[in-house]
Amino acid sequence: MKDGDENEQVRELQARLRQLDLFDRAPTGFYGSITGKSVAAFQERRGLPVTSTVDAATWELLLSLTKEPTADELKPSTTNKLDTPDPRCMTGRVLCISKESRTLAWMIDGKVVSSFDVRFGSENTPTREGEFKVEWKAREWTSTIYHTPMPYSMFFSRGQAVHYSADFAARGYAGASHGCVNVRDRAKLAALFDQVKPGDKVVVHW
Structure with a gap:
């Protein structure tokens, strides 16, 4: 070869x-x-x-x-290679989100169930890091600030959410979110949305 x-x-x-x-x-x-x-x-x-x-x-x-x-x-489900999970992701039901590898891993008791490429906010509107919980979910939602569609939103920190982004699907990493965690695989995110429950842990880390 x-x-x-x-x-x-x-x-x-x-x-x-x-x-x-x-x-x-x-x-x-x-x-x-x-x-x-x-x-x-x-x-x-x-x-x-x-x-x-x-x-x-x-x-x-x-x-x-x-x-x-x-x-x-x-033919992996993500373009980006998954990062080593943060220790906080190893117990319970967790959306484990790595800024370094630009991935989201849905983990249950330390095992990866599914994974996604993700995109974050810009320097002006950064995605907050830390440990959070899914506060509420909305299958269909439009941003009240930016007036853009946010399907399959799972809110975890004062308006920041994991959600599908048509812009991410179209432009990839040429763009950025306004602080949310963008996902570009709509079908897979729809399946994840049905599994995640309010109260599930969210960890955003480097």
Whole structure:
């Protein structure tokens, strides 16, 4: 495998490199410069010739050091890799939100049930950090300040909420929220909305 290749074997390569913390994003199936650098790092670490391409020796060694990727590893539910959970997230029912990895993990008794890419507020309207509780929920809501739709809102801190954002879905990280935690996967958030109850813990951390 080499630069420019695009196939399912490349996706498997990326998933296996990710198991070794050498590939920090969701597998794409495309062999570009980031994949090349990850392969080079693997080769250097293991004493192989550093070529940034995958020959038989590199592939066989990688296979021996990793397990066969699961379907979720090959096509993960989040683009961003989940952060190590904050210790406050390890007990009970928790929306565990990491600013560093830009992810939300819905956790029950320390286990991740589902996960999402999220977006936060700008410097002028930052998302507050700390430990909170889901105060109330609204399946359909429009911001009383900014007059924008906030479907599947789960409010946790004085008007700040986890909610679906059409802008995030369309523009990604080119934009920012007004302090809320934006989610771009509407269908998955709808399922989460039905599971989360008022009083469930919310942890926003770096």
